[in-house]
Amino acid sequence: MFAFQNFAHLATIDLGTPGPKPTSIAGNQMEAAKTLWTSPDGLAEAGVWECTPGRFTANRETNTEICHIVHGRVTLHDKDGRSRDVGPGEMLVLPIGWTGEWTIHETTRKLYFIKFETA
Template sequence: MISFENFGDLHGLDIGAFAPKPTSIEGDQQEAAIVLWSSPDGRMETGVWECTPGRFTADRSDNAEICHLLSGRVTLHNGDGSAREIGAGEMFVLPLGWRGEWTIHEQTRKIYTMVAGGV
């Protein structure tokens, strides 16, 4: 038998206290997150993350990330100079090896799944 977890409405889920975003390069960004599930081998993790407006760097050299924005609006700046705006209700993937920057235009909450490289 396969069991499952139901976390209910993730829009209002308490994800804990906000703290300064370590990779922030613009704005006084604060972030909070909660892990909802992780695989027994630690190679996959799903959770909810929220961040205040500003800009930060991101490096997916060791894992890929699948994201679904629950609220907010961001622009992803790829390492090649291209950019894409993404809003609430949209889903996207940051593939293994992606590097770039996020601009958070308004407080943003996402569901994420991280998958370690080599899976």
């Protein structure tokens, strides 16, 4: 268990040198991330991620992700064509099985929590 007040520094925490986003389909995106916590069994992880503007594909075939947008603005597009805009202070859940695309409108930073499913 961790206290959320410990994450006040997320807007400025150093994530290291950004690298190319492997699933980028527009914008030559760069991303960086830092893991803050991993469960003892390795099936859950919390961290901070940041990405530059553009568009990328994503899927949650084997995990569920909860995201809290620290700064930036995105539009999520699911496989059925529905879209949702998300901005600073908002939280979203990508359940296991979710597939779609993210459009990053401005450099975006999120706190994430991922729960990996067992085989």
